[in-house]
Amino acid sequence: MSSKPGQGKPEPKTPQPVSAAAAPPPELLELVEQLPLWRRPGYLIRRLHQLHYAIFFEECTGFDITPVQYGLLTILSTNPGCDQITIASHLGIDRTNVADVLARLSHAGLVKRERSQTDRRAMVACLTPEGEEVLRRMHPAMARAQERLLETLTPERRELFLETLVGLIDANNKYGRAALSSAHTGA
Amino acid sequence: MSSKPGQGKPEPKTPQPVSAAAAPPPELLELVEQLPLWRRPGYLIRRLHQLHYAIFFEECTGFDITPVQYGLLTILSTNPGCDQITIASHLGIDRTNVADVLARLSHAGLVKRERSQTDRRAMVACLTPEGEEVLRRMHPAMARAQERLLETLTPERRELFLETLVGLIDANNKYGRAALSSAHTGA
Numbered sequence: 174m175s176s177k178p179g180q181g182k183p184e185p186k187t188p189q190p191v192s193a194a195a196a197p198p199p200e201l202l203e204l205v206e207q208l209p210l211w212r213r214p215g216y217l218i219r220r221l222h223q224l225h226y227a228i229f230f231e232e233c234t235g236f237d238i239t240p241v242q243y244g245l246l247t248i249l250s251t252n253p254g255c256d257q258i259t260i261a262s263h264l265g266i267d268r269t270n271v272a273d274v275l276a277r278l279s280h281a282g283l284v285k286r287e288r289s290q291t292d293r294r295a296m297v298a299c300l301t302p303e304g305e306e307v308l309r310r311m312h313p314a315m316a317r318a319q320e321r322l323l324e325t326l327t328p329e330r331r332e333l334f335l336e337t338l339v340g341l342i343d344a345n346n347k348y349g350r351a352a353l354s355s356a357h358t359g360a
Numbered sequence: 361m362s363s364k365p366g367q368g369k370p371e372p373k374t375p376q377p378v379s380a381a382a383a384p385p386p387e388l389l390e391l392v393e394q395l396p397l398w399r400r401p402g403y404l405i406r407r408l409h410q411l412h413y414a415i416f417f418e419e420c421t422g423f424d425i426t427p428v429q430y431g432l433l434t435i436l437s438t439n440p441g442c443d444q445i446t447i448a449s450h451l452g453i454d455r456t457n458v459a460d461v462l463a464r465l466s467h468a469g470l471v472k473r474e475r476s477q478t479d480r481r482a483m484v485a486c487l488t489p490e491g492e493e494v495l496r497r498m499h500p501a502m503a504r505a506q507e508r509l510l511e512t513l514t515p516e517r518r519e520l521f522l523e524t525l526v527g528l529i530d531a532n533n534k535y536g537r538a539a540l541s542s543a544h545t546g547a
């Protein structure tokens with residue numbers, strides 16, 4: 174890159190334009206080639222996650238409900254009066270995020286929140302009739318988004334894919350912010 | 361929910377505490393049971409995406425580089441002088457996000473940006489020697505995160521999982537913000 178030392182005064186350098194940038198050293202390229210982007214599960218999962226969001230919003234247009242919000246409504250339907258920590262563990266987001274999502278849903282009139290009668294530090298929540306109605310009305314659109322995401326897979330590959338996802342979540346859950354806990358046994 | 365019309369004055373209602381919330385109507389629960397959370401690919405993929413982030417940051421602690429930033433450094437290593445639109449399509453994030461990520465990496469001294477000489481509206485970027493160094497030094501930690509995420513799968517299941525992810529991204533890519541394009545043939 175720079176002129177070698179011991180050769181006297183370095184030649185004045187013309188700054189190299191970025192567009193004519195030299196390729197990185199071969200050993201760095203070799204390292205990158207060992208694990209290119211499309212072989213990195215983290216990269217692929219992020220891409221697929223974003224595609225699900227795009228499809229979800231396309232199907233559920235007009236409802237103004239995110240996948241995480243719909244997940245929270247789902248959890249409250251099967252766990253009425255559920256506390257924030259339990260919601261966090263079912264939903265796989267942290268407690269502060271649960272509080273934000275609950276506040277937004279409460280503002281929209283879809284959930285009711287209050288301090289737990291048994292533990293005043295805990296917040297509990299349940300669906301309002303409007304929340305139940307949104308859960309019901311959005312269900313077909315949400316289900317279509319799930320269907321579309323995997324529609325190119327055979328039923329067998331679809332099952333295997335879901336099973337692999339659940340297995341990987343279970344296996345890695347100790348690293349997550351919140352435990353999957355009983356999300357796939359209860360919620 | 362409310363008293364039936366035509367029954368005269370409604371009884372004064374004691375507000376029902378959330379913690380004693382009644383279960384939603386059976387037909388709503390039946391609907392939810394048709395597609396519980398752990399059968400929704402979108403939910404499972406989001407969970408796994410978050411677990412990858414947690415593992416990535418655990419392995420790559422001290423580098424202060426996110427998975428998306430590392431992805432961008434990777435792309436610039438194989439595409440020096442790449443423009444923002446191409447980066448967006450390789451990385452699967454939109455152009456505005458690419459600009460933000462590039463600005464952050466440039467501020468950290470890891471990339472160099474400038475207007476393209478052939479198209480003044482386009483921004484092109486390349487790695488600095490410091491960027492190459494971070495790419496190299498972080499590689500083992502990044503690779504361990506990828507390895508750990510799938511370590512419970514047999515080699516065959518791992519291959520099948522990666523193949524399924526690539527196939528699903530390709531199949532759904534028309535819904536994404538940016539095309540996968542040659543991310544798994546070139547970048």
